[in-house]
Amino acid sequence: MDTQLQKVMDTAYACMQACNHCFNECLKEDDIDMVRECIRLDRECADMCQMVLSYAGREGVLQHDLISLCEKICQACGNECAQHEHMEHCQECAKACFACADACRAFVSA
Amino acid sequence: MDTQLQKVMDTAYACMQACNHCFNECLKEDDIDMVRECIRLDRECADMCQMVLSYAGREGVLQHDLISLCEKICQACGNECAQHEHMEHCQECAKACFACADACRAFVSA
Amino acid sequence: MDTQLQKVMDTAYACMQACNHCFNECLKEDDIDMVRECIRLDRECADMCQMVLSYAGREGVLQHDLISLCEKICQACGNECAQHEHMEHCQECAKACFACADACRAFVSA
Amino acid sequence: MDTQLQKVMDTAYACMQACNHCFNECLKEDDIDMVRECIRLDRECADMCQMVLSYAGREGVLQHDLISLCEKICQACGNECAQHEHMEHCQECAKACFACADACRAFVSA
Numbered sequence: 001m002d003t004q005l006q007k008v009m010d011t012a013y014a015c016m017q018a019c020n021h022c023f024n025e026c027l028k029e030d031d032i033d034m035v036r037e038c039i040r041l042d043r044e045c046a047d048m049c050q051m052v053l054s055y056a057g058r059e060g061v062l063q064h065d066l067i068s069l070c071e072k073i074c075q076a077c078g079n080e081c082a083q084h085e086h087m088e089h090c091q092e093c094a095k096a097c098f099a100c101a102d103a104c105r106a107f108v109s110a
Numbered sequence: 111m112d113t114q115l116q117k118v119m120d121t122a123y124a125c126m127q128a129c130n131h132c133f134n135e136c137l138k139e140d141d142i143d144m145v146r147e148c149i150r151l152d153r154e155c156a157d158m159c160q161m162v163l164s165y166a167g168r169e170g171v172l173q174h175d176l177i178s179l180c181e182k183i184c185q186a187c188g189n190e191c192a193q194h195e196h197m198e199h200c201q202e203c204a205k206a207c208f209a210c211a212d213a214c215r216a217f218v219s220a
Numbered sequence: 221m222d223t224q225l226q227k228v229m230d231t232a233y234a235c236m237q238a239c240n241h242c243f244n245e246c247l248k249e250d251d252i253d254m255v256r257e258c259i260r261l262d263r264e265c266a267d268m269c270q271m272v273l274s275y276a277g278r279e280g281v282l283q284h285d286l287i288s289l290c291e292k293i294c295q296a297c298g299n300e301c302a303q304h305e306h307m308e309h310c311q312e313c314a315k316a317c318f319a320c321a322d323a324c325r326a327f328v329s330a
Numbered sequence: 331m332d333t334q335l336q337k338v339m340d341t342a343y344a345c346m347q348a349c350n351h352c353f354n355e356c357l358k359e360d361d362i363d364m365v366r367e368c369i370r371l372d373r374e375c376a377d378m379c380q381m382v383l384s385y386a387g388r389e390g391v392l393q394h395d396l397i398s399l400c401e402k403i404c405q406a407c408g409n410e411c412a413q414h415e416h417m418e419h420c421q422e423c424a425k426a427c428f429a430c431a432d433a434c435r436a437f438v439s440a
Contacts, residue, residue, distance in 0.1 A: 009347070013343055013383070016383065016384070017339070017387055020384070020387045020388050021387055023153075023388065024150075024387070024388055024389055027146050027149060027150055028146075032142055032143060032146065033142060033143075036137050036138075036142065039137060039149065040134075040137055040278075040280075041281070043133075043153060044275075044278070044280045044281060044282065046384065047271075047274065047275070047384075048282065050380060050383065050384050051267075051271055053343070053346065053380065053383065054267065054346070054350070054376065054377075054380050055264075055267070057347055057350045057351055057354070058260075058264070058350050058353065058354055059354055060260075060264045061261070061264060061292070061293060061296055062264065062268065062289055062292065062293055065289050065292070066289070069282055069285050069286070069289075072281070072282065072285070073281060073282055076281055119237070123233055123273070126273065126274070127229070127277055130274070130277045130278050131277055133278065134277070134278055134279055150388075150390075151391070154385075154388070154390045154391060154392065156274070157274075157381075157384065157385070158392065160270060160273065160274050161377075161381055163233070163236065163270065163273065164236070164240070164266065164267075164270050164377065165374075165377070167237055167240045167241055167244070168240050168243065168244050168370075168374070169244055170370075170374045171371070171374060171402070171403060171406055172374065172378065172399055172402065172403055175399050175402070176399070179392055179395050179396070179399070182391070182392065182395070183391060183392055186391055243373075244370075247366050247369060247370055248366075252362055252363060252366065253362060253363075256357050256358075256362065259357060259369065260354075260357055263353075263373060
């Protein structure tokens with residue numbers, strides 16, 4: 001597999017884990033009211049990363065398009081999570097989202 | 111496709127839609143604090159129904175086992191949703207969950 | 221749910237079933253050599269339909285984009301299957317693919 | 331995340347990639363006739379690994395059961411692939427399947 005695609009997959013794998021962990025922790029937050037959008041985006045982002053993991057490496061017709069959508073949702077989820085400065089799971093999630101978005105952007109623009 | 115399997119699929123399709131709708135509405139509830147477990151189970155149940163939809167009809171090795179797990183999570187999600195008597199989306203979701211659980215049980219025990 | 225989106229979901233559900241059935245039957249064909257691309261596209265199309273089923277109704281950020289990709293892969297899969305005139309599962313699959321592509325196109329251009 | 335669960339995820343990630351690569355290469359084999367079952371099981375195993383990746387780390391109700399099913403399909407897929415001694419992708423796939431099956435077994439029996 002080419003290096004850029006493997007980078008997309010590895011960051012998507014890390015991002016999916018971070019999003020699922022964040023989803024889980026958000027549901028336990030005392031202040032769940034302020035992480036509603038986070039919960040929604042964590043799920044959407046995790047599902048998209050999972051889709052990319054499943055498609056990448058199959059030489060599929062949609063690979064390029066899906067990685068482009070993955071960049072979009074990782075950016076959105078990262079932006080949302082980054083706002084919650086006092087929640088460690090959100091900060092970690094934002095970091096993983098931005099790393100995946102970067103890898104997707106590099107792949108798509110190559 | 112045999113009738114019982116088609117019934118599993120059709121109820122799983124309806125259940126997945128009901129769970130995703132419920133997930134969505136729960137995230138908008140003023141009283142989000144009391145639907146934390148509902149949100150978690152809605153996602154888990156929707157994903158499992160989706161898995162059954164994807165596997166059923168492929169004559170896969172795991173079809174029987176997956177339908178058995180689907181019964182388990184539908185029952186759990188239905189029980190949780192049923193408790194929220196004043197939330198229409200939860201009541202509808204519980205109904206769809208129990209219908210799917212019934213269809214799965216009938217298939218597995220056939 | 222709006223009518224056009226429900227149409228997308230119902231045709232995607234039928235299409236996913238047709239693709240999985242076609243995938244299954246192609247793997248049993250004496251002349252498997254000529255359905256290689258069909259097998260690959262059946263899987264990719266079924267997975268994309270499944271993704272749309274999972275996302276639609278959640279008011280997700282990517283809903284519109286995913287339905288647009290679904291149209292693309294349904295068209296590709298339908299075109300491939302349509303060529304195998306003597307295989308009933310391919311003809312049925314092509315029909316379901318084109319119906320889903322039509323519904324996706326109507327939704328996206330609305 | 332506990333070590334055994336992380337092991338399940340890492341081997342499931344590698345197994346999913348190996349299965350998708352094998353699926354892809356099998357569809358290009360001159361002797362596609364002898365890898366029919368391999369193609370079917372590669373898809374089923376990849377999907378199951380993907381499911382485990384998606385569920386693990388969410389503290390879900392079904393986590394234990396899904397990892398148990400993953401062990402079953404990895405074993406089945408590994409046994410099938412292992413028979414094709416002259417196909418490198420099948421040998422690699424078998425290796426990844428057995429590694430994942432081992433990790434699942436260790437987790438489930440812990």
